[in-house]
Amino acid sequence: xxxxxxxxxxxxxxxxxxxxxxxxxxxxxxxxxxxxxxxxxxxxxxxxxxxxxxxxxxxxxxxxxxxxxxxxxxxxxxxxxxxxxxxxxxxxxxxxxxxxxxxxxxxxxxxxxxxxxxxxxxxxxxxxxxxxxxxxxxxxxxxx
Numbered sequence: 845x846x847x848x849x850x851x852x853x854x855x856x857x858x859x860x861x862x863x864x865x866x867x868x869x870x871x872x873x874x875x876x877x878x879x880x881x882x883x884x885x886x887x888x889x890x891x892x893x894x895x896x897x898x899x900x901x902x903x904x905x906x907x908x909x910x911x912x913x914x915x916x917x918x919x920x921x922x923x924x925x926x927x928x929x930x931x932x933x934x935x936x937x938x939x940x941x942x943x944x945x946x947x948x949x950x951x952x953x954x955x956x957x958x959x960x961x962x963x964x965x966x967x968x969x970x971x972x973x974x975x976x977x978x979x980x981x982x983x984x985x986x987x988x
Contacts, residue, residue: 869955
């Protein structure tokens with residue numbers, strides 16, 4: 845049976861998120877998926893000590909992923925875009941560096957992940973909203 849392209853895309857992004865969760869667990873992060881934040885959600889929130897890292901996972905259309913990352917600047921200490929691709933474009937790296945976002949790269953054949961670009965500490969955090977998010981993380985039951 846042939847899988848429709850939309851279902852195929854969802855399955856691939858699901859695999860990407862699952863792979864990222866495993867990678868982050870190896871790095872000793874507490875990991876939450878599909879975390880609501882200010883009327884939207886982020887694919888992954890990873891917590892280590894007092895630091896919150898937000899990750900948007902994209903199989904395609906990294907420009908849309910960067911738009912989604914912008915919404916996390918009010919609450920995230922570190923913001924990453926995660927992609928699964930054979931190559932990483934210079935345009936993507938340049939754009940991420942300008943914004944201070946990091947890049948997690950997963951090989952689409954081996955599904956091994958690596959940090960291709962480290963995010964810089966986000967200084968735009970709005971503490972009242974950050975506190976709301978911290979409280980909601982306590983009630984989320986999808987820690988991985």
